[in-house]
Amino acid sequence: DTEVTQTPKHLVMGMTNKKSLKCEQHMGHRAMYWYKQKAKKPPELMFVYSYEKLSINESVPSRFSPECPNSSLLNLHLHALQPEDSALYLCASSQVGPSRDTEAFFGQGTRLTVV
Amino acid sequence: GENVEQHPSTLSVQEGDSAVIKCTYSDSASNYFPWYKQELGKRPQLIIDIRSNVGEKKDQRIAVTLNKTAKHFSLHITETQPEDSAVYFCAAHFMDSNYQLIWGAGTKLIIKP
Numbered sequence: 001d002t003e004v005t006q007t008p009k010h011l012v013m014g015m016t017n018k019k020s021l022k023c024e025q026h027m028g029h030r031a032m033y034w035y036k037q038k039a040k041k042p043p044e045l046m047f048v049y050s051y052e053k054l055s056i057n058e059s060v061p062s063r064f065s066p067e068c069p070n071s072s073l074l075n076l077h078l079h080a081l082q083p084e085d086s087a088l089y090l091c092a093s094s095q096v097g098p099s100r101d102t103e104a105f106f107g108q109g110t111r112l113t114v115v
Numbered sequence: 116g117e118n119v120e121q122h123p124s125t126l127s128v129q130e131g132d133s134a135v136i137k138c139t140y141s142d143s144a145s146n147y148f149p150w151y152k153q154e155l156g157k158r159p160q161l162i163i164d165i166r167s168n169v170g171e172k173k174d175q176r177i178a179v180t181l182n183k184t185a186k187h188f189s190l191h192i193t194e195t196q197p198e199d200s201a202v203y204f205c206a207a208h209f210m211d212s213n214y215q216l217i218w219g220a221g222t223k224l225i226i227k228p
Contacts, residue, residue, distance in 0.1 A: 040223075041220070041221070042204050042206075042220060042221055045216075048215075056215070090158060103149065103161050103164065104149075104161070104216065105161075106159050107158060108157065109158055111156075
């Protein structure tokens with residue numbers, strides 16, 4: 001199984017709503033990532049979890065709150081978002097090894113629209 | 116800081132011709148260089164990658180070359196087909212950046228029938 005599964009595929013939420021994005025992988029990867037991608041731009045790294053611990057937070061606003069309940073699951077909790085947060089949110093996972101230069105597998109993404 | 120530059124931003128080629136996309140990177144200690152293809156509305160998918168101890172790698176119609184001295188790497192697609200139309204991103208793993216890939220800005224490849 002080389003799949004990273006994200007739910008939901010599409011999400012429309014108001015600025016006062018609270019919602020969560022979910023990501024799951026069963027490849028035994030111990031590094032999991034959240035990226036944000038705007039149209040015609042490369043993915044921007046938001047968070048990295050390594051062995052279920054947050055290892056990188058790229059100065060992301062607190063209205064985005066990541067959670068890694070176990071080695072297979074990664075959540076992104078959303079609260080009080082702004083319209084400019086509308087984007088494709090991608091989850092990815094990879095092996096964690098001495099060189100760390102291993103393939104990252106991406107989920108299909110959640111298309112988020114904030115109204 | 117670490118940087119990856121990618122050119123061109125848009126590339127239009129006739130079906131059957133070859134396409135070449137080039138990237139340069141700033142950190143000479145970089146050791147891993149993947150290329151991702153992203154079709155409209157879909158996820159980025161790894162199409163080929165190269166590690167710093169190799170100069171060239173091929174996979175059917177796709178090849179990547181790496182020049183460590185000049186700090187650049189290129190994607191070559193031969194005998195292009197309509198399904199090759201997509202945005203292509205190069206990326207580099209920098210030794211000091213833990214799990215981060217630094218991405219190029221992307222190249223929109225258009226295959227003209």
